[in-house]
Amino acid sequence: MVSEEEVKEIKTALEDGDLCTATDKFLQTLKDIENAPLNIAVTGESGSGKSTFINVIRGLDDDEEEGAAKTGVTETTMEPKAYPHPQYNHVIFWDLPGIGSPTFKPNDYLEAVEFDRYDFFIILSSDRFRHNDMELAKAIQSMGKKFYFVRSKVDSDLNASQIRRKKSYNEENILNDIRNNCIKCLQEGGIQDPKVFLLSCLDLKKYDFNQMQETLEQELPSHKRHVFMLCLPNISLPVLKKKREALKKQIWMWASLSCAVAAVPLPGLSVACDVSILVTEMIKYRNAFGLDQKSLEKLANRVDKDVDELKSVIKSPIVVKEINKELAIKLLTLGVGGALMLIEYLFSTIPVFGSVAAGGISFATTYYMLYNFLKDIAEDAVRVLEKSLESPV
Template identity: 55%
Template sequence: MDTEQIPEILSEEVIQEIKTALENKTLTEAIETVNGILTDIENVPLNIAVTGESGSGKSTFINVIRGLDTDEEEGAAETGVVETTMEPTPFSHLQFKNVKFWDLPGIGTPNFKADDYLEKVNFSQYDFFIIIASERFKENHIHLARAIHSMNKKFYFIRSKVDVDLESSRRRRSKSFDEENTLQQIRENCSESLRDGGVGEPHVFVLSLLDLHKYDFNNMQNTLEKELASHKRHILLLSLPNITLQVLEKKRETLSKLNWLWAFLFSAYSADTNPGNHTKGSKVLQVVIEKHLNIFGLDNRSLIRIASAFGKDVNDLKSVIKSPFVSTEINQGVIQTQLTTSVAKSRILAENFLSYIPIVGNLITRGVSFFRSYLMLGDCLKEFTEDATNVLRKVLEDST
């Protein structure tokens, strides 16, 4: 079993709360406790501030990172070559409404002052800042970064429109052009100008906002993941668009850390003497599988959206998907069929499970219902990751 399945997104306080519930409370009270914790994890707020000079692409970045296909979709941040944002404007993630990207007023105005700017945009409400520039980073960017640092907030720099620079260099130096060398020069020039301005060791990521999966997107995701608190990291990973293989695998990893809680709910409902709660157990698994399908972009609505965005036939995308949950209506019958296939493996897992999960009390070790559901959820996540990977490769096969 992977050690990644240990639930490190849960704080020690929450772990203790679950342990107390399992050991000292009734079955109904323990179910209520775990349900409440899962709800809190799903609804943790994440507020990301995005700023830069007008025309740098900050609004486009917000639209792309939220999963919008164009800047003209309903609910998109307004874009333009002149400043269109006068007040901090929140844009919620399409799936996770608790994740908000704030489009802040541009910092290139003549009366810009970093300290006043941060006060006006209510800097304390943001988890971190992203500062975007389409060319070089200027004095305004440096002043803002230093002010953010003085207030103990994290900030990251994005050098946007790097695809334009690469194409220009390719045309002017057709014989000696080297893409990776050119990218590294851009990174180093940006970092050097920021260090010269007193920023220290800045995090600089070069991106194409029209092809976000290229260049430094994975590096940016790794950095944010490393520097965010674990509960914020979890919701950030889930909210990222499914545009790289690494993102898909990270989503599988973070979701797998909660499988034991979902499995506990199933086994607890199954152990209840009230027949109605047996149905609730299957419903728990149905709901979580539907959520996971949506997170990996494998639900029908997401597949239609992806096919439209990349000019593909949705049936071509579905042809590379193997999971039965994608092609079949998810109901209690399908859930029970999948659970049945996990029986043999669950007996083996039960013998070794206690050394990997920090809290397993008598409530969830009765019979094999816990282990069956735990294994089924793990298998589903692996299948969904593989299917989403195949879909991603399919939509990008003519675009790379």
């Protein structure tokens, strides 16, 4: 997630002994990663499910929930409407006006919705592939932007087929037919290697949602890939695994920041830094995996279980306790972390040699603790998800 240029600048500052500059660059790089803006345009014909898609991918269970995109059987979006993610407000989903008009002109449409502001487009289509879908896809591609085609409401197609074709009904064959038809139509319109995904906004766990998030992970720039992964709803084991991997990639940066601060010969400075890092990251880990109280209550309501039943499988103490500096200090003073912190404090009082040793110890302590915090919380998230999916006895 860090560019070669950023690594070079940090390395140069450390080699020159300019610890203040190195620390500033670490902080700025981390801030850039955490706050990388991501603007996702969601478009398609009226009734294709744009607003519902925006709501569910933002983790909202109810279209009437506060902050939800307005839904309806008729077009409810007359101009681009921004819907920030509830936890990551720099990730914005844009509900664009419908494209169903017979006089639809894709180039005029893209200009009207301010085409350049979006990182990529998601085109939703339901029931069948339409001419306007292809025209819009061609226009987006010609302007050098990526788009992903989502065939929504496939659960309705399957239900209708199951009713009308009881003897020949085959879910896999029907899904393949729908997917291949969309790919064929896009290719006939001149689209090379179109990305097509089948979804049900009523249940993202089904069909192609995991394939879609994997594709976006591969194709987005590294900073934007990170924030996209964190904002995905925790609906499946693959999503939880990807979140853990994304967060793990940042640990060395936080540990390096702790190391740089520890090398400054001011007793106690690194301890304060480490406490701040641990509090910030523990809260972030808990929220990212949906283990905060509000998220657990929403999940319990969604699966019709008692929230205490979900909490019963949580083992990490930092999930069920209030995360603050007192908790972070207590954790630092336990076991290996406490011993390393004490040695670091003593070494930091010894000029030159002490500073170098303190930096290495601080790196090891911070890395060790963040790695284990993340491991424990990720494992708790898996247990909670599995518990939520259990059928009542």
